[in-house]
Amino acid sequence: MEKNYRPNVAAIVLSPTYPFDCRIFLGQRSDIKGAWQFPQGGIDSGETPKMALFRELKEEIGTNEVEIITEYPQWLSYDFPETVLEKMKPYDGQIQRYFLVRLKSGASINLCTKLPEFDEYKFVQADEVVKNVRHFKKGVYSTVLKYFRKEGYI
DSSP: OOOOEEEEEEEEEEOTTTTTSOEEEEEEESSSTTOEEOOEEEOOTTOOHHHHHHHHHHHHHSOOOEEEEEEOSSOEEEEOOHHHHTTTTTOSEEEEEEEEEEEOTTOOOOOOOSSOOEEEEEEEEHHHHHHHBOGGGHHHHHHHHHHHHHTTOO
16 A cells, blocks of 8 residues: 655754754654654645745744755655554655754744744754654654764764
8 A cells, every 4th residue: 555645844953053063953842742853844835845944944943044054865754653643644654855954143943933843942962863752753863864974964
């Protein structure tokens, strides 16, 4: 059976101190305590992945004042666990485009957005990211971080 994946963008947001200090943004979902993730969201009809990236950042962390450093060269997908499937119908998972971005100096994160996605955030070292995320995202996060590390970005 063919799976139905939701087109999505995800942002690995580096702190403004990058490249001198390489710390990565993680937000705790406001609806699931202890669930940390990168800002991400669906690509609307007529949007390019870059357009969706800037819109999603503004909606989720209150700023889109970022500089795109690079992007992962392929689309990556993951399946939703049973506990999430019902809420995300008709999708079986997400197919994502990952962007590595740096928060511009002076940009401020504001989680009090129109529809708050996160209720807390932190900047962590790259090797701490995967320890903090939900099991079904660990594989994709590991793949992307490993690639950016191999390419010399993080």
